[in-house]
Amino acid sequence: MKVIGHIISAFVLLARIGVGIAFAVLIATVLVQVVGRLVGSGPVWTEELTRYALLYLVAFGAGLAFRTGDLVNVDVICESLPGKVPWILRLVAAISTAGLALYLLAGAWRFTSIGKMQTSPALGIHMHYVHFTVWLMLALLALFAVLRIIGMLAGTEDGAPRNSPEDLS
DSSP states (O other), X not given: OHHHHHHHHXXXXXXXXXXXXXXXXXXXXXXXXXXXXXXXXXXXXXXXXXXXXXXHXXXXXXXHHHHHTOSOOOOTTGGGSOTTHHHHHHHHHHHHHHXXXXXXXXXXXXXXXXXXXXXXXXXXXXXXXXXXXXXXXXXHHHHHHHHHHHHHXXXXXXXXXXXXXXXXX
């Protein structure tokens, strides 16, 4: 049981690092853009890099948002039901989320591969690095949903959203 908890913690840490790096790139790029505009003209590439950093921020953050319950969640009725019904509904929701995300991965990979033939106008990078964010978001969402399922079935968690700092590790 502790092994599952350590695996979940490792993936949470990696996703948090990804969010942190994307957010740092976003902050630095916007700072360059603002300073550039103050001195006369901002670099053209900052607009593009800001968009790409936002995409990576969402890609890394979607799984974390699923874990903490920050995604759209209608639990007013579900959590007021008696007995194990809320637990079963949370398990069904996690299975549905994992299934949908896994189903969409193949299409997202095809979308990513289209970017090999395209380059971004300002930065000149291949767009498959940008399109990869769609696949990454779905993969991390599926991963965190599967980890929730495993945790629920192993008894290490109840599937309820984790909102306090102690619960997020």
